[in-house]
Amino acid sequence: MSTSTERQPFDMVAFLRTWGTTLFLLLLIVVFAAWNPRFLSLRNAVNILTEVSIYGVIAVGMTFVILTAGVDLAVGSLLAFAAIAAAWVVQAMGGAVPQWLVALLVASFIGLAAGYLHGKSVTWLKVPAFIVTLGGMTVWRGATLILNDGGPISGFDDGYRWWGTGSVLGIPVPVIIFALVALAGHIALRHTRYGRQVYAVGGNAEAARLAGIDVKAVIISVYVIVGFLAGLSGFLLSARLGSAEAVAGINYELRVIASVVIGGASLSGGSGSIRGTLIGALLIGVLSNGLVIMHVSSYFQQVVIGLIIVAAVAFDAYAKSHRGKV
């Protein structure tokens, strides 16, 4: 074993493990742009970023959850429920308070509360997160359908729509919010005590407990965070579409989890980053959009995205065993 700090010879596997996804993203952009220059148009770029922002907000929260070795399958359903409940309250309130404020508060609160329930079930009932949130996925979707009999709620005012369709200095509002959420997530994970605790709980829960960390509180907190962000995402999506729909956010959980995993996080917890998740979310967004521009059928898109998820994780596993051998 060497304790010197001399430069190691260039390690291709380690380099690709850190930068592989980013390089692949750039490669995709070049290929799509070469195929059809319209891909690089400002309008398309803004379009991709806005799409990514809606689920990217949740992916930031999902990074916290996966870092603790958990998972949340309920985010897509929760998004729909938060949005439709917010729209329902907006309708019921009339016009005394600005619509957007009511919707934002209601959607956020529902997300927080549902996340707390999920976290409490995981820690108190000792039901695995996969099962708790699999149940939650069905419960919240059902609740969404019950609330407005399966129909959409629309008719929002301009103040509400601004959150989904407006822009500041040419940057769409959802993109700005995504950027702020990602920045806050990055700071929380990298530079706060809380972030260290999240990594510790996922890295080794028993060691974390013996180091004096309230493991249950940390676990509950990550579900609260992802729940809140699912609610926020539901608000943004309804503002963008101009209606809260019962079928909104279907399959979002898979897209979100894929973003985090492609971004290099380990499902067994303790490793991952917001930077990685950001790249993962962009990769999925660029791929979906680019394949449409290339006139690849949407059926094929699913096949391609699925294969990329498996390839990314397989490479990560390979890189780990490669490092172990040196």
Place this chain on the structure above:
Amino acid sequence: MALLDLADITKRFPGVVALDGARLSVASGEVHALLGENGAGKSTLLKILSGAQACDSGRLTFDGAALSASDTPVQRQRAGIVTIYQEFNLQPFLTVAENLYLGREPLRFGLIDHKRLRADARAVLDGLGLDLDPDMEVRRLNIADQQMVEIARAMTLQAKLIVMDEPTAALSPREVDILHRIIGELKARGIAVIYVTHRLKEVKTICDGYTVLRDGRFVATGRVAEIEVAGMVRLMVGRDVEFLQRPPHREPAEIVLKVDGVSRKRGRHEARGTSLTDVSFEVRAGEIVGLAGLVGAGRTDLVRVLFGADAMDSGTITLNGEVVNPASPCDALKAGIALVPEDRKQQGCFLEHSIRHNLSLPSLKRLSRWGIFVDETAEKALVEDFRTRLNIRMAHDGVAIATLSGGNQQKVLLARCMALSPKVLIVDEPTRGVDVGAKADVHQVLFDMAATGVAVIVVSSELPEVMAVSDRIIVFREGRIAGTLDGFAADEETLMGLMATGRAA
């Protein structure tokens, strides 16, 4: 000619030489004791024999043929070497018969022939004189019966050599007798047994030959009939590297920790572990108290209770005159009780995380601005301070702790506790898996902590270590205190006697 012959076996781990020219020779039909203290290299040798690990160099001959170092455990089993570990290798939800023939079930038209499976299992069990139901699910059996299933399975594998690692550690005296009867049965069939144990009296009753390892090296081999228990102890203990002897300490200071009537019933809170009965003692400022005892005597259970990691049923824990009774490790740390746990990898380290993050974790509150944002400059300074004070050898503080040797990992965990300025420092097996050079460093840290007025509790299975570091030694046996000895006056025979029988020899 010997059935098994291991010669010049060497195995290195990062930072530690586990085996250095070890050898072992066993004849057919012989019960051979493999003896040595914890850390002597017995487990490593068994793993090399079973194929779980490959040796770096050495010759392995079995049944007249050389064994390849790269054999897998399955290949070794086919050759006739079956190992029964302390943690059994059984499928709890399958029946006895299914476990006996797992992977080798008799088939009929490509499907499992349950009738024959049951009949075959019955025959093997009857052959050993075992009264076990082949249709019983293994998880419903007690430990002793599960062990019998393991032995019966070895028979179905046509084993020529069965290795038993601490087979009686969890057995009652009556069950030990049954095991010994079965071993006699194996012997009669010409099967060799390697018997690893700390209970030397059993060696006298059941074994024919013995081999002693110490610090990874071969020490002696011979016939059990020609040696007494005391002689075996001398061979096991006599060591090349002496431990640093603790300097005699000063005037008795005030009592820091008072443990009063702590009891805990096994199974009420945690399924594992040992019941504790009415454990009471005191530790003074600047004192090092060693807890000695056999594996499962309750030492680790007690310190986990003191640290709030496990719950207790009754008793009080008093710190500087105030009742603390910590309900969680978080409580204990706040009160000033710190623990370096027994199992470094499972309970101490975040292996994939950096040395810095590992060391600073419980101290982050102090190292954060407004209790939120980690002040990395202060954090790095803290790590640097301990790196020089404890002589931690590392490239830089950003590398994963998994890359450090056992001794350096242990120093990081000690530093983690020291950074909290505890009033009571508990260290469970301070030098397990730590190489000889770093052992002295670790002991020096304990002496230094005591010198600053910290009350130190050391749990150790290595008697020379307990005797070298402790001012006072408390001996545990079956969850109770069997006796207390002065650390400077205690000798190994007295300790062994208290640990094994509850009476001073």
